[in-house]
Amino acid sequence: MALKGAIVVDTERCKGCGVCVANCPTNTIALAHEVNSRGYNFVHMANPDNCTGCTNCATVCPDAVITVYRVKI
Amino acid sequence: MDINEIIKPENLVYKKTPILKDNILHYCPGCSHGVVHKIIAEVIEEMNIQEKTIGVSPVGCSVFAYNYLDIDWQQAAHGRAPALATAIKRLMPEKYVFTYQGDGDLASIGTAEIMHACNRGENIVVIFINNAIYGMTGGQMAPTTLLGQVTATTPYGRKAELNGYPLKITELIAQLEGTCYVTRQSVQNPASVRKAKKAIRKAFENSQMHKGTSFVEIVGTCNSGWKIPPVQANKWMEENMFPFYPLGDMKDR
Numbered sequence: 226m227a228l229k230g231a232i233v234v235d236t237e238r239c240k241g242c243g244v245c246v247a248n249c250p251t252n253t254i255a256l257a258h259e260v261n262s263r264g265y266n267f268v269h270m271a272n273p274d275n276c277t278g279c280t281n282c283a284t285v286c287p288d289a290v291i292t293v294y295r296v297k298i
Numbered sequence: 299m300d301i302n303e304i305i306k307p308e309n310l311v312y313k314k315t316p317i318l319k320d321n322i323l324h325y326c327p328g329c330s331h332g333v334v335h336k337i338i339a340e341v342i343e344e345m346n347i348q349e350k351t352i353g354v355s356p357v358g359c360s361v362f363a364y365n366y367l368d369i370d371w372q373q374a375a376h377g378r379a380p381a382l383a384t385a386i387k388r389l390m391p392e393k394y395v396f397t398y399q400g401d402g403d404l405a406s407i408g409t410a411e412i413m414h415a416c417n418r419g420e421n422i423v424v425i426f427i428n429n430a431i432y433g434m435t436g437g438q439m440a441p442t443t444l445l446g447q448v449t450a451t452t453p454y455g456r457k458a459e460l461n462g463y464p465l466k467i468t469e470l471i472a473q474l475e476g477t478c479y480v481t482r483q484s485v486q487n488p489a490s491v492r493k494a495k496k497a498i499r500k501a502f503e504n505s506q507m508h509k510g511t512s513f514v515e516i517v518g519t520c521n522s523g524w525k526i527p528p529v530q531a532n533k534w535m536e537e538n539m540f541p542f543y544p545l546g547d548m549k550d551r
Contacts, residue, residue: 229299229304230304230311231301231304231305233305237322238322240326240327240328241327242327242328242521242528242529243328243527243528243529244328244486244528244529244532246529247529247532248487248488265327270301273301278304278311280311280312280488281488283312284312284488284491284492285333285485285486285487285488285491286332286333286336287323287325287327287328287329287330287331287332287333287336288322288323288332289314289315289318289332289336290314291312292310292312292313292314293310293311293312293313294304294305294306294309294310294311295304295309295311296299296303296304296309298299
């Protein structure tokens with residue numbers, strides 16, 4: 226049984242600190258080239274197929290911008 | 299599998315607790331304050347004590363904590379949060395009362411208040427954020443600044459003969475009879491965040507069992523004050539802060 230996950234990022238609240246990227250065990254997320262209205266490179270799923278929905282990124286996020294979904298397939 | 303098939307309410311595993319308001323935190327990117335606010339909010343939600351919790355915010359970056367957690371707050375004079383929390387808890391013993399203080403607030407100007415509140419064994423929770431610097435005022439030396447650490451007021455590094463030694467306030471507080479739970483935690487990776495959350499939950503539970511003061515130190519980062527980017531700041535903290543401020547429970551009874 227495999228786990229598939231996905232995250233939704235509140236891009237306007239994200240400050241692009243990158244702590245979530247450093248703590249992602251599957252190399253799913255990265256900072257985007259685009260910026261939000263405050264000039265921060267927000268986080269996004271660069272490799273969405275890798276995500277297992279482990280919630281590590283959301284747990285360490287200082288601004289609580291990440292929502293995590295997970296399914297068993 | 300398409301992402302839109304995963305993103306459905308029934309598959310939700312983690313979302314921001316409603317106790318944390320939607321205001322954008324004024325803290326710098328990567329600041330530990332945000333994580334600690336979040337785990338306090340999650341503990342309050344899990345214990346279902348939103349209506350019964352009163353926080354006391356300090357002077358420092360976290361002075362605006364009342365903008366972010368949807369509970370009752372009071373804001374104390376610099377360092378005086380334990381005195382204010384004492385009054386609140388004695389007048390309303392059924393409430394969960396906690397102070398949220400930084401190292402400039404608790405370990406410097408507020409040393410007298412925290413020592414005596416802990417020694418009296420007030421049934422409050424003290425959350426102490428130690429980032430070894432005065433963050434809000436521009437990165438000056440704090441009592442907790444490490445030897446050799448460069449700050450705005452110690453540009454060549456802290457020297458013991460000139461500036462004295464860093465203060466391990468949590469170890470001092472563990473000696474006091476009035477405290478029941480004294481611990482040092484951190485929030486730089488998922489495992490440490492979960493441990494810190496458990497410690498904060500235990501502290502809140504203790505405060506209602508009238509066992510004495512619960513003191514939770516969180517070793518945190520100040521990226522702007524340290525002048526290190528967030529991810530490297532977490533590494534710097536692990537390499538330099540943890541040897542001097544070792545994590546773990548100092549007292550639990």
